[in-house]
Amino acid sequence: MLRCDLTTQLGDFSMQLKFALPSKGVTVIFGPSGSGKSSLLNMIAGFDSPSLTSTIHFNNQIWYAQTANGKVQTNTPIQQRKIAYVTQSPCLFDHLTIKQNLQYAIDRQHQKPINDQKDYFSLAGVSHHLNISLLWEKFPNQLSGGEKQRVAIARAIVSVPQLMLFDEPLNGLDEQHREQILHHLEQLHQHFSVPMLYVTHNMEELMRLADRVLVLQQGSILAQKDIAEVLSDLTLPFSRHHQAGAVIVAQVHASEKNYHLIQLSLGDGGFLWVNSPSEEHFHGKEIRLRIYAKDVSISRQPTVNSSILNILPANIIDIIGLGKGQSIVKLRCYQQTLLARLTNKSIAQLELAKGDQIFAQIKGIAILGAGLQ
Helix, strand or coil: CEEEEEEEEECCEEEEEEEEECCCCEEEEECCCCCCHHHHHHHHHCCCCCCCCEEEEECCEEEEEECCCCCEEEECCHHHHCEEEECCCCCCCCCCCHHHHHHHHHHCCCCCCCHHHHHHHCHHHHHHHCCCHHHCCCCHHHCCHHHHHHHHHHHHHHCCCCEEEEECCCCCCCHHHHHHHHHHHHHHHHHCCCCEEEEECCHHHHHHHCCEEEEEECCEEEEEEEHHHHHHCCCCHHHHCCCCEEEEEEEEEEEEHHHCEEEEEEECCEEEEEECCCCCCCCCCEEEEEEEHHHEEEECCCCCCCCCCEEEEEEEEEEEEEECCEEEEEEEECCEEEEEEEEHHHHHHHCCCCCCEEEEEECHHHCEECCCC
């Protein structure tokens, strides 16, 4: 458990944050520029200290404690906090090869990996997962920005930290390299057991990586919720974003390999067909899905003779206007919550209202998730 109670003043900017996060999974710290995201990471890492009464605890360790009279009782040195920190700048050692950069971290591991994870934390294992084995003999100045960042992430992993911090690691990368690293981070999310704090203001990164979200606004906490809850909360700005949508976790129920389709269970007897190029989907395996509001349409009756594979009964939970002739409709579909972005004309023509029973239509090819692209 990471528990922080922070009060600090940075010039004209004040920050007051109190939260507790579990020591597992990915917590995305989300907010606009100037909301305090990077300042929070720097205080957790130990690069900066709060200016007023504050405490930082990680599991059974006290990293920082300052009393009301301003006395600092505990301030654990950075290296003793056993943290790996990946920033926008890879910060590799230019005079060392990539293999030597990684070996430097291995030689200074914060802790020894447990037996069943030794291969993953090894030089060969992490190089395989991040696709950097062919870069071993090169120097940093011979790499692209995306390659450097993959190496920086690999170096962070092989240090075997007890907590990983990411401060907008994909900023400044072109779309190709950004997508490559985001794909690797999704795999990291699935295979790596170390808890992560990930700072971003990018909606796609939030939807693809977060287990839970800490939303900051002007130095305060606007919301702290699981990813599914924060995306479907119509009082928060996420539902108004052009990439608004839902994140759900569903289990593989069946497959039709000749069509590259898998059927996922939504609970309560509901199923969803999803297009997938992979055949490595086993019965009962959980898959994290992204369903964007723009890809969900609504009908009053189940459509027949349609190319849309998923026509699911649902209830309208709420409708909010977005302006410019559009609205977001919040739906309950079996045990899942979905969002649909509709024109106000469609809502009027269908006479949609809160509480209505309708049918949600989703193209199987529009549903995205790790292993489905």
